[in-house]
Amino acid sequence: xxxxxxxxxxxxxxxxxxxxxxxxxxxxxxxxxxxxxxxxxxxxxxxxxxxxxxxxxxxxxxxxxxxxxxxxxxxxxxxxxxxxxxxxxxxxxxxxxxxxxxxxxxxxxxxxxxxx
Amino acid sequence: xxxxxxxxxxxxxxxxxxxxxxxxxxxxxxxxxxxxxxxxxxxxxxxxxxxxxxxxxxxxxxxxxxxxxxxxxxxxxxxxxxxxxxxxxxxxxxxxxxxxxxxxxxxxx
Numbered sequence: 564x565x566x567x568x569x570x571x572x573x574x575x576x577x578x579x580x581x582x583x584x585x586x587x588x589x590x591x592x593x594x595x596x597x598x599x600x601x602x603x604x605x606x607x608x609x610x611x612x613x614x615x616x617x618x619x620x621x622x623x624x625x626x627x628x629x630x631x632x633x634x635x636x637x638x639x640x641x642x643x644x645x646x647x648x649x650x651x652x653x654x655x656x657x658x659x660x661x662x663x664x665x666x667x668x669x670x671x672x673x674x675x676x677x678x679x
Numbered sequence: 680x681x682x683x684x685x686x687x688x689x690x691x692x693x694x695x696x697x698x699x700x701x702x703x704x705x706x707x708x709x710x711x712x713x714x715x716x717x718x719x720x721x722x723x724x725x726x727x728x729x730x731x732x733x734x735x736x737x738x739x740x741x742x743x744x745x746x747x748x749x750x751x752x753x754x755x756x757x758x759x760x761x762x763x764x765x766x767x768x769x770x771x772x773x774x775x776x777x778x779x780x781x782x783x784x785x786x787x788x
Contacts, residue, residue, distance in 0.1 A: 664710055668725065672722050
Protein backbone atom coordinates (compact mmCIF):
# COMPACT_ATOMS: atom_id res chain seq x y z
CA UNK A 564 0.00 0.00 0.00
CA UNK A 565 0.90 3.66 -0.15
CA UNK A 566 1.46 3.96 3.57
CA UNK A 567 1.55 1.93 6.76
CA UNK A 568 -1.96 0.87 7.67
CA UNK A 569 -2.99 0.04 11.24
CA UNK A 570 -6.27 -1.42 12.43
CA UNK A 571 -8.26 -0.81 14.49
CA UNK A 572 -7.65 2.90 14.91
CA UNK A 573 -9.34 2.73 18.31
CA UNK A 574 -9.89 -0.20 20.63
CA UNK A 575 -11.65 -0.07 23.97
CA UNK A 576 -11.54 -3.24 26.03
CA UNK A 577 -12.01 -4.43 29.56
CA UNK A 578 -9.27 -5.42 31.92
CA UNK A 579 -8.31 -9.07 31.45
CA UNK A 580 -9.42 -9.31 27.82
CA UNK A 581 -7.30 -10.34 24.82
CA UNK A 582 -6.49 -7.80 22.10
CA UNK A 583 -4.99 -8.00 18.62
CA UNK A 584 -3.62 -5.01 16.74
CA UNK A 585 -2.79 -5.30 13.06
CA UNK A 586 -0.17 -3.57 10.94
CA UNK A 587 0.12 -3.65 7.15
CA UNK A 588 3.49 -2.11 6.18
CA UNK A 589 4.50 -0.42 2.96
CA UNK A 590 4.82 -2.95 0.17
CA UNK A 591 8.43 -4.07 -0.19
CA UNK A 592 9.55 -2.85 3.22
CA UNK A 593 11.37 -5.72 4.87
CA UNK A 594 11.73 -4.23 8.33
CA UNK A 595 8.75 -3.71 10.62
CA UNK A 596 8.71 -2.13 14.07
CA UNK A 597 6.21 -1.86 16.89
CA UNK A 598 6.34 1.05 19.32
CA UNK A 599 4.15 2.14 22.21
CA UNK A 600 3.57 5.80 23.03
CA UNK A 601 1.90 7.27 26.07
CA UNK A 602 0.67 10.86 26.20
CA UNK A 603 3.52 13.34 26.44
CA UNK A 604 6.16 10.67 25.87
CA UNK A 605 8.33 9.65 22.97
CA UNK A 606 7.77 6.30 21.25
CA UNK A 607 8.93 3.28 23.28
CA UNK A 608 10.43 0.41 21.26
CA UNK A 609 8.68 -2.94 21.58
CA UNK A 610 9.83 -5.29 18.83
CA UNK A 611 11.46 -5.34 15.42
CA UNK A 612 11.03 -7.82 12.57
CA UNK A 613 13.39 -8.42 9.69
CA UNK A 614 11.33 -10.50 7.31
CA UNK A 615 9.34 -13.11 9.22
CA UNK A 616 11.56 -13.35 12.27
CA UNK A 617 11.59 -11.17 15.36
CA UNK A 618 15.15 -9.86 15.24
CA UNK A 619 14.83 -7.90 18.49
CA UNK A 620 11.99 -8.31 20.98
CA UNK A 621 13.85 -6.79 23.92
CA UNK A 622 11.28 -4.01 24.31
CA UNK A 623 8.29 -6.25 24.99
CA UNK A 624 7.38 -5.40 28.60
CA UNK A 625 6.38 -8.93 29.68
CA UNK A 626 5.13 -12.25 28.38
CA UNK A 627 1.58 -10.95 27.94
CA UNK A 628 2.83 -9.22 24.80
CA UNK A 629 3.56 -11.18 21.64
CA UNK A 630 3.89 -10.26 17.96
CA UNK A 631 3.99 -12.26 14.76
CA UNK A 632 4.70 -11.62 11.10
CA UNK A 633 4.13 -15.04 9.51
CA UNK A 634 4.55 -14.14 5.84
CA UNK A 635 6.96 -11.25 6.17
CA UNK A 636 4.35 -8.61 5.49
CA UNK A 637 1.38 -8.04 7.82
CA UNK A 638 2.14 -8.15 11.53
CA UNK A 639 -0.14 -8.64 14.52
CA UNK A 640 0.64 -7.46 18.04
CA UNK A 641 -1.16 -9.60 20.59
CA UNK A 642 -1.80 -8.60 24.18
CA UNK A 643 -3.17 -11.14 26.66
CA UNK A 644 -4.91 -10.38 29.96
CA UNK A 645 -4.87 -6.65 29.31
CA UNK A 646 -4.21 -4.28 32.19
CA UNK A 647 -5.11 -0.61 32.57
CA UNK A 648 -1.42 0.24 32.26
CA UNK A 649 -1.44 -1.15 28.72
CA UNK A 650 -3.54 1.82 27.61
CA UNK A 651 -1.50 3.75 25.05
CA UNK A 652 -1.08 4.46 21.35
CA UNK A 653 0.50 1.49 19.62
CA UNK A 654 2.50 2.57 16.58
CA UNK A 655 3.75 0.42 13.75
CA UNK A 656 6.52 1.55 11.41
CA UNK A 657 8.35 0.04 8.47
CA UNK A 658 11.58 0.74 6.64
CA UNK A 659 12.92 -0.36 3.30
CA UNK A 660 16.47 -1.12 4.30
CA UNK A 661 17.91 -3.77 6.52
CA UNK A 662 18.08 -2.60 10.10
CA UNK A 663 21.06 -0.43 10.89
CA UNK A 664 19.69 1.66 13.71
CA UNK A 665 19.78 4.71 11.47
CA UNK A 666 16.82 3.74 9.32
CA UNK A 667 14.18 6.26 8.31
CA UNK A 668 10.91 4.96 9.71
CA UNK A 669 7.51 5.42 8.10
CA UNK A 670 4.86 5.24 10.80
CA UNK A 671 1.22 4.33 10.63
CA UNK A 672 -1.48 6.42 12.28
CA UNK A 673 -1.49 4.12 15.29
CA UNK A 674 -4.00 2.07 17.23
CA UNK A 675 -5.29 3.78 20.36
CA UNK A 676 -5.87 1.11 23.05
CA UNK A 677 -7.94 1.94 26.12
CA UNK A 678 -8.27 -0.67 28.86
CA UNK A 679 -11.12 0.04 31.25
CA UNK B 680 23.64 5.82 29.28
CA UNK B 681 22.40 7.16 25.95
CA UNK B 682 19.96 10.02 26.42
CA UNK B 683 18.05 12.62 24.39
CA UNK B 684 16.60 15.74 26.00
CA UNK B 685 14.39 18.23 24.21
CA UNK B 686 13.59 21.79 25.20
CA UNK B 687 11.37 23.59 25.66
CA UNK B 688 8.55 21.15 26.46
CA UNK B 689 6.06 23.53 24.90
CA UNK B 690 6.37 26.65 22.79
CA UNK B 691 3.74 29.11 21.69
CA UNK B 692 4.56 31.48 18.81
CA UNK B 693 2.73 34.10 16.84
CA UNK B 694 2.51 33.51 13.12
CA UNK B 695 5.73 34.80 11.55
CA UNK B 696 7.69 34.71 14.83
CA UNK B 697 10.84 32.64 14.16
CA UNK B 698 12.31 30.41 16.88
CA UNK B 699 14.39 27.30 17.53
CA UNK B 700 13.79 23.98 19.23
CA UNK B 701 16.66 22.24 21.00
CA UNK B 702 17.64 18.58 21.15
CA UNK B 703 20.58 17.71 23.41
CA UNK B 704 21.97 14.22 23.08
CA UNK B 705 24.40 12.00 24.92
CA UNK B 706 25.00 9.07 22.61
CA UNK B 707 28.15 7.04 22.15
CA UNK B 708 29.24 7.04 18.54
CA UNK B 709 26.41 8.96 16.92
CA UNK B 710 25.18 7.20 13.78
CA UNK B 711 22.26 9.52 13.10
CA UNK B 712 20.09 12.26 14.59
CA UNK B 713 16.47 12.33 13.46
CA UNK B 714 13.69 14.90 13.55
CA UNK B 715 10.06 13.83 13.23
CA UNK B 716 6.83 15.80 13.31
CA UNK B 717 3.77 14.35 15.05
CA UNK B 718 0.24 15.68 14.73
CA UNK B 719 -2.32 14.84 17.43
CA UNK B 720 -3.65 11.29 17.11
CA UNK B 721 -1.22 10.39 14.32
CA UNK B 722 2.11 8.65 13.98
CA UNK B 723 5.38 10.58 13.66
CA UNK B 724 6.31 11.82 10.20
CA UNK B 725 9.97 11.90 9.16
CA UNK B 726 11.54 15.31 8.59
CA UNK B 727 15.36 15.08 8.62
CA UNK B 728 18.36 12.88 9.32
CA UNK B 729 21.69 14.45 10.28
CA UNK B 730 24.85 12.37 10.50
CA UNK B 731 27.78 14.58 11.45
CA UNK B 732 28.51 17.84 13.25
CA UNK B 733 28.20 20.84 10.99
CA UNK B 734 25.57 19.26 8.79
CA UNK B 735 22.45 21.27 7.94
CA UNK B 736 19.25 20.33 6.14
CA UNK B 737 16.31 22.46 5.08
CA UNK B 738 12.71 21.86 4.12
CA UNK B 739 10.37 24.78 3.54
CA UNK B 740 10.35 26.83 6.78
CA UNK B 741 12.38 24.27 8.73
CA UNK B 742 16.15 23.98 9.04
CA UNK B 743 17.90 21.36 11.16
CA UNK B 744 21.48 21.75 12.34
CA UNK B 745 23.83 19.46 14.28
CA UNK B 746 26.75 19.98 16.63
CA UNK B 747 28.66 17.41 18.67
CA UNK B 748 26.25 17.80 21.58
CA UNK B 749 22.96 19.10 20.25
CA UNK B 750 20.70 19.68 17.31
CA UNK B 751 18.49 22.64 16.60
CA UNK B 752 15.32 22.80 14.57
CA UNK B 753 14.93 26.36 13.36
CA UNK B 754 11.48 27.47 12.28
CA UNK B 755 11.43 30.59 10.13
CA UNK B 756 8.23 32.64 9.87
CA UNK B 757 6.03 29.80 11.12
CA UNK B 758 2.43 29.35 10.07
CA UNK B 759 -0.46 27.83 12.07
CA UNK B 760 -0.10 24.60 10.07
CA UNK B 761 3.36 24.14 11.60
CA UNK B 762 1.66 23.47 14.94
CA UNK B 763 2.59 19.95 16.02
CA UNK B 764 4.86 18.04 18.37
CA UNK B 765 8.43 17.82 17.11
CA UNK B 766 10.33 14.72 18.19
CA UNK B 767 14.07 14.23 18.15
CA UNK B 768 15.74 10.80 18.20
CA UNK B 769 19.36 9.67 18.13
CA UNK B 770 21.08 6.37 17.44
CA UNK B 771 24.61 5.45 18.40
CA UNK B 772 26.87 2.43 18.60
CA UNK B 773 24.19 0.48 20.48
CA UNK B 774 22.01 0.76 17.35
CA UNK B 775 18.99 1.64 19.47
CA UNK B 776 16.89 4.66 18.56
CA UNK B 777 16.63 6.89 21.64
CA UNK B 778 13.68 9.30 21.58
CA UNK B 779 13.19 12.60 23.33
CA UNK B 780 9.86 13.60 24.86
CA UNK B 781 9.16 16.16 22.15
CA UNK B 782 8.42 19.86 21.95
CA UNK B 783 4.79 20.81 21.51
CA UNK B 784 4.62 23.82 19.19
CA UNK B 785 1.54 26.01 18.82
CA UNK B 786 1.53 28.80 16.22
CA UNK B 787 -1.22 31.34 16.65
CA UNK B 788 -2.62 33.19 13.61
